[in-house]
Amino acid sequence: PAKLKARRQRWNVKPSEMAKNTLNPIRAIVDGMKLTPNPDKPMIALSIGDPTVFGNMPTDDKVLQAMKDAIDSQKYNGYAPSVGYYKSREAVANFYSEPGAPLEANDVILTSGCSQAIELAINVLCNPGDNILVPCPGFSLYKTLAVSMGIKVKLYNLLPEKSWEVDLQHLESLIDDRTACMILTNPSNPCGSVYSKEHLQSLLSIASRYCIPILADEIYGDMVFPGCTFHSLAPLSSDVPILSCGGLAKRWLVPGWRMGWILIHDRNDVFGSEIREGLVKLSQRILGACTVVQGALESILNDTPQEFYQSTINFIKTNAEICFSELSTVPGLNPVMPSGAMYLMVGIEMEHFPEFQNDVEFTERLVTEQSVFCLPATAFEYPNFFRVVVTVPEKMMVEACERIREFCARHYRPRSQDSNELDQ
Amino acid sequence: PAKLKARRQRWNVKPSEMAKNTLNPIRAIVDGMKLTPNPDKPMIALSIGDPTVFGNMPTDDKVLQAMKDAIDSQKYNGYAPSVGYYKSREAVANFYSEPGAPLEANDVILTSGCSQAIELAINVLCNPGDNILVPCPGFSLYKTLAVSMGIKVKLYNLLPEKSWEVDLQHLESLIDDRTACMILTNPSNPCGSVYSKEHLQSLLSIASRYCIPILADEIYGDMVFPGCTFHSLAPLSSDVPILSCGGLAKRWLVPGWRMGWILIHDRNDVFGSEIREGLVKLSQRILGACTVVQGALESILNDTPQEFYQSTINFIKTNAEICFSELSTVPGLNPVMPSGAMYLMVGIEMEHFPEFQNDVEFTERLVTEQSVFCLPATAFEYPNFFRVVVTVPEKMMVEACERIREFCARHYRPRSQDSNELDQ
Ligand SMILES: Cc1ncc(COP(=O)(O)O)c(C=O)c1O
Ligand SMILES: Cc1ncc(COP(=O)(O)O)c(C=O)c1O
Numbered sequence: 001p002a003k004l005k006a007r008r009q010r011w012n013v014k015p016s017e018m019a020k021n022t023l024n025p026i027r028a029i030v031d032g033m034k035l036t037p038n039p040d041k042p043m044i045a046l047s048i049g050d051p052t053v054f055g056n057m058p059t060d061d062k063v064l065q066a067m068k069d070a071i072d073s074q075k076y077n078g079y080a081p082s083v084g085y086y087k088s089r090e091a092v093a094n095f096y097s098e099p100g101a102p103l104e105a106n107d108v109i110l111t112s113g114c115s116q117a118i119e120l121a122i123n124v125l126c127n128p129g130d131n132i133l134v135p136c137p138g139f140s141l142y143k144t145l146a147v148s149m150g151i152k153v154k155l156y157n158l159l160p161e162k163s164w165e166v167d168l169q170h171l172e173s174l175i176d177d178r179t180a181c182m183i184l185t186n187p188s189n190p191c192g193s194v195y196s197k198e199h200l201q202s203l204l205s206i207a208s209r210y211c212i213p214i215l216a217d218e219i220y221g222d223m224v225f226p227g228c229t230f231h232s233l234a235p236l237s238s239d240v241p242i243l244s245c246g247g248l249a250k251r252w253l254v255p256g257w258r259m260g261w262i263l264i265h266d267r268n269d270v271f272g273s274e275i276r277e278g279l280v281k282l283s284q285r286i287l288g289a290c291t292v293v294q295g296a297l298e299s300i301l302n303d304t305p306q307e308f309y310q311s312t313i314n315f316i317k318t319n320a321e322i323c324f325s326e327l328s329t330v331p332g333l334n335p336v337m338p339s340g341a342m343y344l345m346v347g348i349e350m351e352h353f354p355e356f357q358n359d360v361e362f363t364e365r366l367v368t369e370q371s372v373f374c375l376p377a378t379a380f381e382y383p384n385f386f387r388v389v390v391t392v393p394e395k396m397m398v399e400a401c402e403r404i405r406e407f408c409a410r411h412y413r414p415r416s417q418d419s420n421e422l423d424q
Numbered sequence: 425p426a427k428l429k430a431r432r433q434r435w436n437v438k439p440s441e442m443a444k445n446t447l448n449p450i451r452a453i454v455d456g457m458k459l460t461p462n463p464d465k466p467m468i469a470l471s472i473g474d475p476t477v478f479g480n481m482p483t484d485d486k487v488l489q490a491m492k493d494a495i496d497s498q499k500y501n502g503y504a505p506s507v508g509y510y511k512s513r514e515a516v517a518n519f520y521s522e523p524g525a526p527l528e529a530n531d532v533i534l535t536s537g538c539s540q541a542i543e544l545a546i547n548v549l550c551n552p553g554d555n556i557l558v559p560c561p562g563f564s565l566y567k568t569l570a571v572s573m574g575i576k577v578k579l580y581n582l583l584p585e586k587s588w589e590v591d592l593q594h595l596e597s598l599i600d601d602r603t604a605c606m607i608l609t610n611p612s613n614p615c616g617s618v619y620s621k622e623h624l625q626s627l628l629s630i631a632s633r634y635c636i637p638i639l640a641d642e643i644y645g646d647m648v649f650p651g652c653t654f655h656s657l658a659p660l661s662s663d664v665p666i667l668s669c670g671g672l673a674k675r676w677l678v679p680g681w682r683m684g685w686i687l688i689h690d691r692n693d694v695f696g697s698e699i700r701e702g703l704v705k706l707s708q709r710i711l712g713a714c715t716v717v718q719g720a721l722e723s724i725l726n727d728t729p730q731e732f733y734q735s736t737i738n739f740i741k742t743n744a745e746i747c748f749s750e751l752s753t754v755p756g757l758n759p760v761m762p763s764g765a766m767y768l769m770v771g772i773e774m775e776h777f778p779e780f781q782n783d784v785e786f787t788e789r790l791v792t793e794q795s796v797f798c799l800p801a802t803a804f805e806y807p808n809f810f811r812v813v814v815t816v817p818e819k820m821m822v823e824a825c826e827r828i829r830e831f832c833a834r835h836y837r838p839r840s841q842d843s844n845e846l847d848q
Contacts, residue, residue, distance in 0.1 A: 008601065008635040011694040013665060015702030018573075019548045022705040052502035059501055067495050067716065071488050077678045078476035112536045112682070116710040124443045145709060149442075177432065211432040241437060254501045256715025258536065270435040278439030281446040285569060286540040290714035291680025292491065 022148040025140045026379045033364045037371035044392070044400045047375040049189065051253050051342060051391040057315070059253040060308040066299035067292060076295030082283040084110025084261075084294055091298035092261050096246075100235030107264040109279050110288045110297075114219045114247035114260035119145050121215045121243040121262055122181070124278040126151045130180035132215075133171060137345070137382035139189045139217065151180070155381060160336050160347060164193035168202055175210045182212050184233065187220040190380050190387040191345050192320065192338020194224045197231045204237040213270065216244040219260075222309070223251055224340035225317040234265035241270040248293070250342070251309065252300060259293045316342050319390040319397045326401035332412045333404075335388075344388045345377065353411050359384050369410075370403035446572040449564045450803045457788045461795035468816070468824045471799040473613065475677050475766060475815040481739070483677040484732040490723035491716060500719030506707040508534025508685075508718055515722035516685050520670075524659030531688040533703050534712050534721075538643045538671035538684035543569050545639045545667040545686055546605070548702040550575045554604035556639075557595060561769070561806035563613045563641065575604070579805060584760050584771060588617035592626055599634050606636050608657065611644040614804050614811040615769050616744065616762020618648045621655045628661040637694065640668040643684075646733070647675055648764035649741040658689035665694040672717070674766070675733065676724060683717045740766050743814040743821045750825035756836045757828075759812075768812045769801065777835050783808050793834075794827035 030047075037043045051057045070076050083089070090105035097103045111117040118141060126132060128150030134142045136155035143153045156171040158164040171182075184203060187194045195203075207214050216233040224230040234242050247260030264276060320338050327335040327346055334347035348362055356362040359376035363386050367373050377385035390397065454471075461467045475481045494500050507513070514529035521527045535541040542565060550556060552574030558566045560579035567577045580595040582588040595606075608627060611618045619627075631638050640657040648654045658666050671684030688700060744761070747768050751759040758771035772786055780786040783800035787810050791797050801809035814821065 007599070011635045011665075011692070013549065013637050013694050013699060015548050015698050016551045018551075019702030019706050022709060024705065024708050027708070050502045058498055064495050064498070068492050071491050071495075074482055074488070077483055077680055078474045079679045113711055119710050124439050125437065127440045127442075141709075148709065175431070211435045213437050239435075241435070255503045256501055256718075258711065258714050268435070270437050274439050275437060278443030281448065282443050284448050284451070285446060285565075285572065286543050287537055287682060290682050290717060292716065293714060294680075 018148050022144060024144050025381070026375070029360060029376060029379045033360060035364065035367050035373065037367055038369055041371040041403070043371045043373065044396050044403075045373045046388045046392060046400055047373045049342070049389055050255055051250070052255065054392055054396070056393045057253050057312065057391055060304050062303045062305065063252055063254065063296075063300050066296035066303065069299065070292050070295035073295065076291040078291070079287070080291050080294055082287045083280055084108070084288055085291070088294040088297040091301050092263070095301040096232070096263055098232065098235045101232070101265055101267070103263055103265075106276075109262040109264070109283060110294060111247075111260040111262060111283070112286070112289050113255075113258040114217070114245050114249060115141060116288070117245035117247065117260040117262045118142065118215065118217065120279055120282050121245060122146055122151065123149065123282055124275055125213060125215070125243075126180040130178050131176070132180060133174055133182040133212075135166070135183065135185055135188070137190050137377055137380035137385070138183070139185055140379060142183050152178075154179075158188075158191065158193070160345070163339070164188060164191040164336065164345075165195065165199050166203060168206065171203075172206055172210075175206075175212065179210070179212055181215050182207055183215045183217060185217040186233070187223060187230065187340035188343075189220065189341055190343045190375075190377065191336070192341045192343045194228055194230060194339040197236065200231055200233055200236050204233070204240050207240045208237065213241045213243070216242050218244050218246050220250055220341040221246055223313055223316070223342070225313060225320070228339040230340065234263070239268040241266045241268060248300065251312075252304065253312065257290070257293050259289045259297065313340075316390055319392070319394060320344055322394065322397050323388055323390055323401055326398070327404065330405050330408045331414075332408050342389060342391045344390055345385050346374070346388060347385050350384050352413055353408075354413055355411055359386055362386070365411075366404065366407050370407045372400045372403050372407075442572050446568060448568050449805070450799070453784060453800060453803045457784060457791075459788065459791050459797065461791055462793055465795040465827070467795045467797065468820050468827070469797045470812045470816060470824055471797045473766070473813055474679055475674070476679065478816055478820070480817045481677050481736065481815055484728050486727045486729065487676055487678065487720075487724050490720035490727065493723065494716050494719035497719065500715040502715070503711070504715050504718055506711045507704055508532070508712055509715070512718040512721040515725050516687070519725040520656070520687055522656065522659045525656070525689055525691070527687055527689075530700075533686040533688070533707060534718060535671075535684040535686060535707070536710070536713050537679075537682040538641070538669050538673060539565060540712070541669035541671065541684040541686045542566065542639065542641065544703055544706050545669060546570055546575065547573065547706055548699055549637060549639070549667075550604040554602050555600070556604060557598055557606040557636075559590070559607065559609055559612070561614050561801055561804035561809070562607075563609055564803060566607050576602075578603075582612075582615060582617070584769065587763070588612060588615040588760065589619065589623050590627060592630065595627075596630055599630075599636065603634070603636055605639050606631055607639045607641060609641040610657070611647060611654065611764035612767075613644065613765055614767045614799075614801065615760070616765045616767040618652055618654060618763040621660065624655055624657055624660050628657070628664050631664045632661065637665045637667070640666050642668050642670050644674055644765040645670055647737055647740070647766070649737060649744070652763045654764065658687070663692040665690045665692060665699075672724065675736075676728065677736065681714070681717050683713045683721065737764075740814055743816070743818060744768055746818065746821050747812055747814055747825055750822070751828065754829050754832045755838070756832050766813060766815045768814055769809050770798070770812060772808050772810065774808050776837055777832075778837055779835055783810055786810070790828065790831050794831045796824045796827050796831075
């Protein structure tokens, strides 16, 4: 009352630092591009990591039926516990249990998509000022989330010439006493790479040596091409604590349904009850996944026929092979054959395309001339590459590759001296 | 390499400060209570703010049908924009538009439950060190979220003797130059109060005078008893910027479906594009609501029959009247008649119950002896009250009131001298 108060005299409402610091590089780059397709050619978007957009990859009927049953039961209208129904958690635990890495319902936290799983995992492990190790190229959400929380990001290199294996020395050189967690994406977005058991063991041994917990982003788990094997990380180590993040989005082709999970692997009891309680507490902030999807989850996991998974992955593999073999013969491009997920990275020999400064300009002009949009890998902090999503209908894939070939033929300059000539 | 690095020698993984600071007072209090029901009496829980738990309040068939149609259409499996499908946002805008406060699709942000709406609204408006004004008694999530983000909470008093109107002087005295937002809950959880137009105008005039934006939690909007009117806040002011938070949870009786929204009211252009962009950015962190529910939203809003809303509110009103009139005649209790929502607060004249230190002990013993559980209002920072949820089946309501009467009769001490006697 007597105290003189600083009183605002006019409106001055600004977004918080966190809002300002929530930066989505894909949006930043794509919004900055001039994307005007060639009016004579229908647009082919190879940029969107959503396998459902072209309608050629519907989910399985069993999945839809499970949802309708859940609705009809009327048992799933109320609040679930913030970490999910016990029965649904149990279904996930049973589905992902392996002899070397058993899971119980209490080891599972259901979340609103794998994105929230990642958010909770980073949030529970890291304080502002800590740093996390993130793959480069890698899924951009890790950095978006971390930076917004004041957590530093250290990018470790993947090696295209070694099928995108981790540069182990580089990874190790980045570790310091504020390193709170290491993120591994396997299979990878954007690379489509799948790591061997040996490589995963090398990564685990670094984590073990430096005592760094791992966030294993396994949303593309089991989405590997025939002939290749997916090894989930947890069974390969009994001492490194692992939060494995996954969800229905990719394998079951329902990304919009926002059903994700964290599997807590902690056989060495490093996380103990504290990290588990931390995850529970954080889950109470906004509660988790839609109860209808939770109610359907047991049936979705147990009743989806094997043929569904197989036909999905066979389709992706065929497309990836088409794309790889087509682009392999295009002078100036270096596609890297994936082994899983739904992506393929293509290196651009920029010195042969002197008209373009970088991958952003290259892909921008590809839209202008050929109406084909590929995401420039600068969006994954990896310049001079672009990412192709290989879930589009096969005819589109073929057509897109043709147009990319035409585009490259037009702009390719055979000898690197060309750029010198230009300079003169 | 040559540089000597601080290398962790042993595992030491601790939950982050944010995880530790995410405190849910309801859990903290309930988990600390010894809740052992009387084995001779079946438990009646009047504590759970979930209208679906007793099965007596199903949602409308149209709502279920809308969901099944959305699933069958197969149009809602993919990613929606992070703020929701345009058509779904438009449906919400049309549903909530009023002549004094028109809304367009772009003014609507769809979220994973009203909880995420509140989280985004606080997050976009406040920086660590700022403070927000929060009703007392009030919904505990506001404080849980704010404290976890390093935002201070200043509790302003509601006055039970004035049907839980805000103590305006107290509210005003709390404002300082770091006050980033004022939260109003109308209708109220836990009070069930509904504010008059005049009272809302008084609140708006304070916000306007001090230039403080308002987060209007209107999740119980339109859930008012016949004879009473709900005034949404936005049409009553053209200068105060308002983020109105709502969702399907309560009025449509599907809290588990996690469908919420923010309505941006900013006719004075205070928020401008910056706050809107901030909300969009924050929404990209984990994406929003389940696409199936989004796909069903237009039909849910437009096709749910009026009779459904009416019968819900009539049922709640009847129960509230039973509870109020029963408990009004119990010596030592002072129920406050609500006008909406689904709650009723009951004051305890603690001096007449000298056996119990506080509302927590009182309600704990009520479980032990009578198997009736009411939430002690200490959970809402309002000691010496308890909250009754009035959505239980009518017979339970009656039975619960009988048992509360018996309990009070047993423990009531008529004259306050009694406590002196005990002291001697
Ligand atoms: C590697 C990776 N992790 C997580 C996600 C997010 O999954 P969700 O849609 O379930 O949030 C994606 C989505 O593209 C992804 O590529
Ligand atoms: C006042 C108030 N606001 C918000 C919420 C959260 O709603 P939702 O379940 O949609 O997150 C509740 C839930 O009880 C509430 O009482």
